[in-house]
Amino acid sequence: MGRIGYFFLYLALIIVGLFQILPLIWLFLFSLKDNNEIFAGSPFALPSEFRWENYAKVWDGGIGTYFFNSVWITILAIILTVLFASMAAFAITRLKWKLSGLVLGLFMVGLMIPIHSALIPLYSMFLSVDMIDNPFSIVITYTAYNLPITLMILLGFYYTLPHEIEEAAVIDGCSIHRMFFRIILPMTTPILATTVVINMIYNWNEFVFVNTFISSEKYKTLTVGIQNFIGQYMTDWGAIGATLVISVLPIIVAFIFFSNKVVEGISSSAVKG
Amino acid sequence: MGKKKTLTLLSSALALTMLLTGCSDSEEAGEASGAAEKEIKFMHLWPEGSSKKHFDVVNEIIAEYEAENEGVSVDLEVLSNEQYKDKLRVLSTSGDLPDVGLTWAAGFLEPYVGGNMFAPLDDVIEEDLSDAFVSGTTEAYAMDGSTYGLPLELNIVSLYYNKAMFEEQGITPPETYEELETAVKEFNDAGIQPIALGNRDSWTGSMWYMYLADRIGGADVLNKAIDRSGSFEDPALVEAAAKTQELVDMGAFVNGFNGLADEEAKSMFMSGQAPMYLIATWDLPNFTTNESVPQEFRDSIGYLNFPTVEGQGDMSSFVGGPGVGLFVAEESEVKEEAKDFASYFVKAWGEEAVTKAGVIPATKVDAASLDLPEMYVDILNELNGATNITLFADVQMSPDVAQVHLDSIQALFGNQITPEEFAKNHEEALSKE
Amino acid sequence: MNGMNKVMSNKFYIAFYIAPALLLLLILVFIPLVLSGYYGLMDWDGIGEKTFIGLENYITGIQDKLFWNSAFHSFLLAIFSTLSLVIYLTVSFILASKIKGADLLRKIYLIPMLLSSVAIAQLWVKIYNPSNGILNVFLMSIGVENPPLWLANPSIVLFAIFVPILWQYAGFYILIYYAALKNIPESLIEAARIDGASAFQIATRIKLPLIKEVVSVTIVLAIVGSLKYFDLIYVMTAGGPNGASEVMASYMYKLAFSNYNFGYGSAIGFLLLIITLIVTLIVRKLTETKDKLEY
Numbered sequence A: 001m002g003r004i005g006y007f008f009l010y011l012a013l014i015i016v017g018l019f020q021i022l023p024l025i026w027l028f029l030f031s032l033k034d035n036n037e038i039f040a041g042s043p044f045a046l047p048s049e050f051r052w053e054n055y056a057k058v059w060d061g062g063i064g065t066y067f068f069n070s071v072w073i074t075i076l077a078i079i080l081t082v083l084f085a086s087m088a089a090f091a092i093t094r095l096k097w098k099l100s101g102l103v104l105g106l107f108m109v110g111l112m113i114p115i116h117s118a119l120i121p122l123y124s125m126f127l128s129v130d131m132i133d134n135p136f137s138i139v140i141t142y143t144a145y146n147l148p149i150t151l152m153i154l155l156g157f158y159y160t161l162p163h164e165i166e167e168a169a170v171i172d173g174c175s176i177h178r179m180f181f182r183i184i185l186p187m188t189t190p191i192l193a194t195t196v197v198i199n200m201i202y203n204w205n206e207f208v209f210v211n212t213f214i215s216s217e218k219y220k221t222l223t224v225g226i227q228n229f230i231g232q233y234m235t236d237w238g239a240i241g242a243t244l245v246i247s248v249l250p251i252i253v254a255f256i257f258f259s260n261k262v263v264e265g266i267s268s269s270a271v272k273g
Numbered sequence B: 001m002g003k004k005k006t007l008t009l010l011s012s013a014l015a016l017t018m019l020l021t022g023c024s025d026s027e028e029a030g031e032a033s034g035a036a037e038k039e040i041k042f043m044h045l046w047p048e049g050s051s052k053k054h055f056d057v058v059n060e061i062i063a064e065y066e067a068e069n070e071g072v073s074v075d076l077e078v079l080s081n082e083q084y085k086d087k088l089r090v091l092s093t094s095g096d097l098p099d100v101g102l103t104w105a106a107g108f109l110e111p112y113v114g115g116n117m118f119a120p121l122d123d124v125i126e127e128d129l130s131d132a133f134v135s136g137t138t139e140a141y142a143m144d145g146s147t148y149g150l151p152l153e154l155n156i157v158s159l160y161y162n163k164a165m166f167e168e169q170g171i172t173p174p175e176t177y178e179e180l181e182t183a184v185k186e187f188n189d190a191g192i193q194p195i196a197l198g199n200r201d202s203w204t205g206s207m208w209y210m211y212l213a214d215r216i217g218g219a220d221v222l223n224k225a226i227d228r229s230g231s232f233e234d235p236a237l238v239e240a241a242a243k244t245q246e247l248v249d250m251g252a253f254v255n256g257f258n259g260l261a262d263e264e265a266k267s268m269f270m271s272g273q274a275p276m277y278l279i280a281t282w283d284l285p286n287f288t289t290n291e292s293v294p295q296e297f298r299d300s301i302g303y304l305n306f307p308t309v310e311g312q313g314d315m316s317s318f319v320g321g322p323g324v325g326l327f328v329a330e331e332s333e334v335k336e337e338a339k340d341f342a343s344y345f346v347k348a349w350g351e352e353a354v355t356k357a358g359v360i361p362a363t364k365v366d367a368a369s370l371d372l373p374e375m376y377v378d379i380l381n382e383l384n385g386a387t388n389i390t391l392f393a394d395v396q397m398s399p400d401v402a403q404v405h406l407d408s409i410q411a412l413f414g415n416q417i418t419p420e421e422f423a424k425n426h427e428e429a430l431s432k433e
Numbered sequence C: 001m002n003g004m005n006k007v008m009s010n011k012f013y014i015a016f017y018i019a020p021a022l023l024l025l026l027i028l029v030f031i032p033l034v035l036s037g038y039y040g041l042m043d044w045d046g047i048g049e050k051t052f053i054g055l056e057n058y059i060t061g062i063q064d065k066l067f068w069n070s071a072f073h074s075f076l077l078a079i080f081s082t083l084s085l086v087i088y089l090t091v092s093f094i095l096a097s098k099i100k101g102a103d104l105l106r107k108i109y110l111i112p113m114l115l116s117s118v119a120i121a122q123l124w125v126k127i128y129n130p131s132n133g134i135l136n137v138f139l140m141s142i143g144v145e146n147p148p149l150w151l152a153n154p155s156i157v158l159f160a161i162f163v164p165i166l167w168q169y170a171g172f173y174i175l176i177y178y179a180a181l182k183n184i185p186e187s188l189i190e191a192a193r194i195d196g197a198s199a200f201q202i203a204t205r206i207k208l209p210l211i212k213e214v215v216s217v218t219i220v221l222a223i224v225g226s227l228k229y230f231d232l233i234y235v236m237t238a239g240g241p242n243g244a245s246e247v248m249a250s251y252m253y254k255l256a257f258s259n260y261n262f263g264y265g266s267a268i269g270f271l272l273l274i275i276t277l278i279v280t281l282i283v284r285k286l287t288e289t290k291d292k293l294e295y
Helices: A003-030 A035-040 A053-060 A061-093 A100-112 A113-130 A135-158 A162-169 A176-187 A189-205 A206-214 A222-227 A238-270 B004-034 B052-068 B079-094 B106-114 B122-128 B163-169 B177-189 B203-217 B221-227 B235-248 B262-270 B282-286 B295-299 B334-355 B374-384 B399-413 B419-432 C002-008 C013-037 C056-063 C065-098 C101-108 C117-126 C133-143 C156-180 C187-195 C199-210 C212-227 C231-236 C248-258 C264-288
Strands: B037-043 B071-080 B099-104 B154-162 B276-280 B301-304 B319-321 B324-328 B388-391
Touching: A003 A189, A003 A238, A003 C117, A003 C156, A035 A238, A035 B079, A035 B262, A035 C002, A053 A061, A053 A238, A061 A100, A061 A135, A061 A189, A061 A222, A061 A238, A061 C013, A100 C013, A100 C212, A100 C264, A113 A135, A113 A206, A113 B079, A113 B334, A113 B374, A113 C013, A113 C248, A135 A189, A135 A206, A135 C013, A135 C156, A135 C212, A162 A176, A162 B177, A162 C002, A176 A189, A189 A222, A189 A238, A189 C156, A206 A222, A206 B079, A222 A238, A238 C101, A238 C117, A238 C156, B037 B079, B037 B334, B037 B419, B052 B071, B052 B334, B052 C231, B071 B334, B071 C117, B071 C212, B079 B099, B079 C248, B099 B106, B106 C101, B122 B334, B154 B282, B154 B374, B163 B177, B177 C187, B203 B221, B203 B235, B203 B319, B203 B388, B203 B399, B221 B235, B221 B419, B235 B399, B235 B419, B262 B276, B276 B282, B276 B334, B282 B374, B295 B301, B295 C212, B301 B374, B324 B334, B334 C065, B399 B419, C013 C264, C056 C264, C065 C101, C065 C156, C065 C212, C065 C264, C101 C156, C117 C133, C117 C156, C117 C231, C156 C212, C199 C212, C212 C264, C231 C248, C248 C264
Parallel strands: B037 B071, B037 B099, B319 B388
Antiparallel strands: B099 B324, B154 B276, B154 B301, B154 B319
């Protein structure tokens, strides 16, 4: 490609990049406006005055607890999902058993269920084992519903792992567990980081399950905190904007961290490959 | 070694499970030990963030109630409007409703009453609240001779207009449909979109149709069509649909109204982009007391009763009705206490709600004795002199039919169907009942 | 490798690795799934008495014009999502090649994915606003007299809604493709380069076949995700105007939650699943790789 080619390539890439970064700028401006400016003005116009009180309102609304709950529920669910899905991917692609195809099929079907179909049966199930208003019901629900997609993403990578690894490991007298935890898991770091990011986004932004299964203030999460500003006839959009900004910040930081892992992991595994 | 690690990991996960479930167990044990304490679960939809004043009024009432009733406590859960509806839906399926909660009238109530979820409250009304409600409000919560809800709000719909914009263009506020046509035309000529309408939430468009039906065919024609003693093919109702499209065709409503939410339309009105807006009294605080709306704007807002059409119609006949009301769960373990609390709540709510939260309550209040903004006093007087209040069509109808009504309203406003087809859609849906 | 096979088919190990995921799936996903299929056999508003009516709901569903109308919209979304994978793949190829600033660009491209659907819906509703939205303000400034009413016009609303959905998911697929492409050993590409292959040839002849399995997984994800898609559509148009942007999941939600037709809504949910399953099986057959690839 010539110089001009590169110029246009970069130009295109940067324009696309601008489109992708604008929503953050918009969201920040949004969080400093009142309803009238939000609805009647241009989305990228500066607010007539910077309404920092939106943030104060959000803070007074008890966002600290919500924030803490979001963090630990998200993290615990991610760990469980990624660990269980990796183990399942290992079992399905590397271990030899007759039913593996069927089990894989079950996971694929699990991908297809619309959550609103599952909501009402799930509620009565949790109610019958006394797990309503218990944050653990949220954690296992997130885990179960993210397992299929996590597994599917992992599968594509597990299929391409060289079989020599197991052979070498078994010959060396290495146990299966050691092989999985010490060799396979580290080798899949880039894709693990990818699935962590995806799970993080899903769990962090989820609200249908939390809203339905949790009723105590002390267990509610950030997305439910947003609902705090939606009224019967009136909604405080500025405060919602502020909540959205507060809730997107940690996820950006975490995202940048894991997104670097996607690259770091690769360089180490590529050596082995 | 690897094995050991996994085991530790798994057992710690398990321990965590036990810790978490253990926690909740011990909590319940704690509740059980204070056996004398009765707990009433109450769910409402005024979150602190968006409805601080409602939220505070509710909390004050609860605090007073708990102080007066030793041994009873009220456990609160607050959700936003849509989430509240969805959650109530899920809870009812599992028979796990809160002891006291909020319900809407008529069509919303129907499946819950049919499934024996709500307790009849006739005894409460007769004993405690016999003369408390504005006449006609409890009827909206009645089915098969029993009343299942204690109404908290009463809303009527008026045409709000921006006096400053009318004066600037030298246009007279319309009191007849013909004047409305003129106003629409003159605003359009001046390059101003005349009427703010967010018909994505099609109950807004429904209010226009309902008023036109009321003015053309009188107070009963729509109610009769819905309760099946009449028909949507009644010439007056077809004419109302045709008049609706006439307004659309003359460019009365803002651009792209079928894709706008009510909230977006409201902002157009409140930012002076459109001079007229048909809405119910729940928006009164925005035009009177809401400090975050510029004083200048609030001062320039007036209201009109919906215009007469071709000399027909009674301007004291309104579209509106009670909004939310309290229900008590039939299966509640503390039903007597719940009823007592609901009754207490309704009595305390009236004055508090109108003075502090700007809600027009469904209970009678003595407007003269309260310190209220002028527009409230006027509207309360209108209410006293009202000859009729037609309940919102989508509230009157059962959920299935309401959906057809709302979809047809959008199609009617979008000129996708003719007034005759509009009538036919309703007839088909209603005859399936 | 007899010893190896023995180890790799040890029943205890298999159970140990598959059990946690499988149990969670069966209990929390499949029981509700079976229950919703069962509710579909009932005439039930979700509150009162259930009446068993056999397959009536399913038969009504198959003949329900509104359902097929929504299914058609979902299929369109699935087609668009699948086609847009080509764009995401191209972008990923560019980012994964060694151009300067790729790392930063990659991160920026993924930003929309981090935002919740509530935020994205609000943003696009504002962009599409007929009088104040930046899109129409721009169109009017360049002389378009009657710019489209994006969300109000039944013949364009569906496409207007697809744009933010495809935009939102770009990051998701780029993330996956990027990880896959970066996972290809440098030595393979180096070898091809020495053989005189052009960048384009390396991309199509070497890289693409190597990530074929990943691509086929993303096709399934795109199709399944589209067929049960709900979020943005519900917030932005609630399926309107008059059903013009209704999709299967929003139709199901409307029936079960707004119309109190829980039995029928469950049946529609189940039909949605069956349709998705059939489409997925067909797609899997079409994209099946016969020989498993290894580096």
